[in-house]
Amino acid sequence: MAGLVRIPSLKTVADFRNHVASLGIELPCEDQVAAGNASPLAQPISGATINAKRIGNRWAIQPMEGWDGTTTGGATDEVRRRWQRFGESGAKLIYGGEAMAVRPDGRANPNQLVITGQNKKDLAELREILIRAHKERYGSTDDLVIGFQLTHSGRFCKPNDKFRMEPRVAFRHPILDKKFNVTGDGQVWTDSEVEQLIECYVAAAKIAWDVGADFVDIKHCHGYLLHEFLGAHTRPGKYGGSFENRTGILREIVEGIRASGNRIEIGVRFSAFDLIPFKPDPALSQPGKLGPGIPEDFSHCLPYRYGFGVNANNPVEYDLTETFQFADLCAQLGVKILNVSAGSPYYNPHIQRPAAYPPSDGYQPPEDPLVGVARQINVVRQIAERVKSLNRLTVQPEKAGADSTIQRSNDSTGGLILVGSAYSYLQEYLPHVAQYVVRNGWTDMIGLGRMTLAYPTMLADSVEKGVLEKKFICRTFSDCTTAPRNGLISGCYPLDKYYAAKPEFQKLKEIKKSVGA
Numbered sequence: 359m360a361g362l363v364r365i366p367s368l369k370t371v372a373d374f375r376n377h378v379a380s381l382g383i384e385l386p387c388e389d390q391v392a393a394g395n396a397s398p399l400a401q402p403i404s405g406a407t408i409n410a411k412r413i414g415n416r417w418a419i420q421p422m423e424g425w426d427g428t429t430t431g432g433a434t435d436e437v438r439r440r441w442q443r444f445g446e447s448g449a450k451l452i453y454g455g456e457a458m459a460v461r462p463d464g465r466a467n468p469n470q471l472v473i474t475g476q477n478k479k480d481l482a483e484l485r486e487i488l489i490r491a492h493k494e495r496y497g498s499t500d501d502l503v504i505g506f507q508l509t510h511s512g513r514f515c516k517p518n519d520k521f522r523m524e525p526r527v528a529f530r531h532p533i534l535d536k537k538f539n540v541t542g543d544g545q546v547w548t549d550s551e552v553e554q555l556i557e558c559y560v561a562a563a564k565i566a567w568d569v570g571a572d573f574v575d576i577k578h579c580h581g582y583l584l585h586e587f588l589g590a591h592t593r594p595g596k597y598g599g600s601f602e603n604r605t606g607i608l609r610e611i612v613e614g615i616r617a618s619g620n621r622i623e624i625g626v627r628f629s630a631f632d633l634i635p636f637k638p639d640p641a642l643s644q645p646g647k648l649g650p651g652i653p654e655d656f657s658h659c660l661p662y663r664y665g666f667g668v669n670a671n672n673p674v675e676y677d678l679t680e681t682f683q684f685a686d687l688c689a690q691l692g693v694k695i696l697n698v699s700a701g702s703p704y705y706n707p708h709i710q711r712p713a714a715y716p717p718s719d720g721y722q723p724p725e726d727p728l729v730g731v732a733r734q735i736n737v738v739r740q741i742a743e744r745v746k747s748l749n750r751l752t753v754q755p756e757k758a759g760a761d762s763t764i765q766r767s768n769d770s771t772g773g774l775i776l777v778g779s780a781y782s783y784l785q786e787y788l789p790h791v792a793q794y795v796v797r798n799g800w801t802d803m804i805g806l807g808r809m810t811l812a813y814p815t816m817l818a819d820s821v822e823k824g825v826l827e828k829k830f831i832c833r834t835f836s837d838c839t840t841a842p843r844n845g846l847i848s849g850c851y852p853l854d855k856y857y858a859a860k861p862e863f864q865k866l867k868e869i870k871k872s873v874g875a
């Protein structure tokens with residue numbers, strides 16, 4: 359984006375606020391980084407427990423798919439190192455370290471973890487590593503909650519070869535089919551295949567429980583399979599059409615887990631809204647320079663009945679009608695943690711993962727990335743208001759002093775803990791915004807994705823010392839996305855010395871140069 363104001367150029371909170379005001383968005387923040395007990399981020403979640411544990415603070419490590427396991431879905435030293443760093447982060451809610459495929463053909467890459475009986479030992483070891491690292495640095499693990507994200511990659515499957523797509527989809531899509539090599543109806547799941555898949559989720563949840571996970575997250579986001587089913591308006595049969603049918607897979611997975619006698623807790627991560635796929639503007643792209651993102655032509659597919667949380671008549675806008683219904687459904691099903699994300703990193707990355715620099719298969723930002731951050735924060739806020747009658751957890755502003763306590767804003771039953779996403783682009787101002795939104799009940803927890811890869815202890819430093827180590831702050835270079843899109847392992851190449859020392863570092867540099875990312 360021409361003239362993008364870089365966050366490091368905003369030297370004070372006042373500068374940040376002025377810039378936010380110039381964008382016309384609502385993105386409040388606090389003046390000071392609060393340390394110790396005065397920080398709303400240091401407060402445990404009260405009023406809801408996960409596997410009889412109270413989550414000990416207000417930041418979470420988001421699930422992040424790995425590209426560095428064995429080809430049979432087991433752990434390697436790289437995976438072990440990442441889980442160790444997640445443990446060291448100080449976060450008291452950790453989504454394992456990453457998404458795990460419930461069966462081998464559901465992998466997004468041939469080196470993704472697979473949650474099968476064969477890999478039980480490795481998964482148990484990863485959990486141990488994480489817990490040990492956390493214990494060494496922070497003492498207690500009684501308030502540390504660990505979940506595994508269960509997934510099938512659907513349209514984005516590449517289970518056998520890093521460069522060969524093997525998509526399996528919920529329905530034929532007028533724009534995405536071409537991009538992801540969907541050429542025939544044989545790639546659409548039949549209802550009986552879906553039933554078998556549901557059994558794989560139930561079996562995976564049992565393995566998760568056996569190896570000590572506190573919860574499983576049933577991934578419904580980012581265009582992966584179960585997210586696609588939420589938008590399967592055009593699909594015939596029992597898993598398509600009505601809202602009830604499109605959410606049938608979640609209901610059946612939850613019922614299956616409960617019917618099997620498994621007491622594991624359940625979370626759901628979903629894309630709360632979506633937009634039409636974007637592409638680089640061909641008129642403004644040059645060899646070696648991606649153009650700014652523009653929406654794909656959708657004139658031939660109106661009303662747009664191919665997504666969830668998107669306005670069918672104008673799919674460059676979101677529509678939260680079903681988003682709210684979905685949150686209600688999760689509460690009714692006894693889902694305990696609702697993790698809110700958006701869109702897809704494959705077809706509209708700017709709404710999912712706001713960044714200053716695009717991944718190699720993306721486009722230059724079509725808007726100031728702060729607009730994307732604010733969009734997600736404000737949607738989570740609306741969901742929080744919606745579920746207030748179920749169970750909301752807020753810090754009372756007047757009490758946020760040394761003896762501050764988190765109090766429930768009402769006493770009704772239910773119990774959805776909300777995790778917000780897409781904070782990393784805030785960089786220096788992440789703690790300032792995070793404090794505000796938690797203190798004011800806009801979300802219960804701050805989920806950290808990319809920032810964790812670059813600077814795992816960012817919020818621990820903020821809460822313990824009130825200061826950050828600037829050299830580790832994620833600058834949203836997108837290398838952690840560009841690398842795997844080009845068959846390399848993921849990681850924070852620019853800031854984590856471990857990757858800078860690897861041969862992949864040079865390869866990535868060449869790839870970025872050739873595409874202009």
Ligand SMILES: Cc1cc2nc3c(=O)[nH]c(=O)nc-3n(C[C@H](O)[C@H](O)[C@H](O)COP(=O)(O)O)c2cc1C
Pocket residue numbers: 420421422423424456457507577579627699710711712779780781782783805806807808809838839848
């Ligand atoms: C390398 C990488 C892998 C990711 N893999 C997953 C995943 O497997 N499951 C998921 O729900 N989100 C995944 N995400 C999305 C993040 O969890 C997060 O929502 C996103 O990066 C935006 O948050 P951030 O601004 O803190 O990075 C991934 C993100 C990155 C950068």
Ligand code: SF4
Pocket residue numbers: 808809811812831832833834835836837838839849850851852853
């Ligand atoms: S590569 Fe590092 S700095 Fe770049 S977006 Fe990923 S985590 Fe952030």
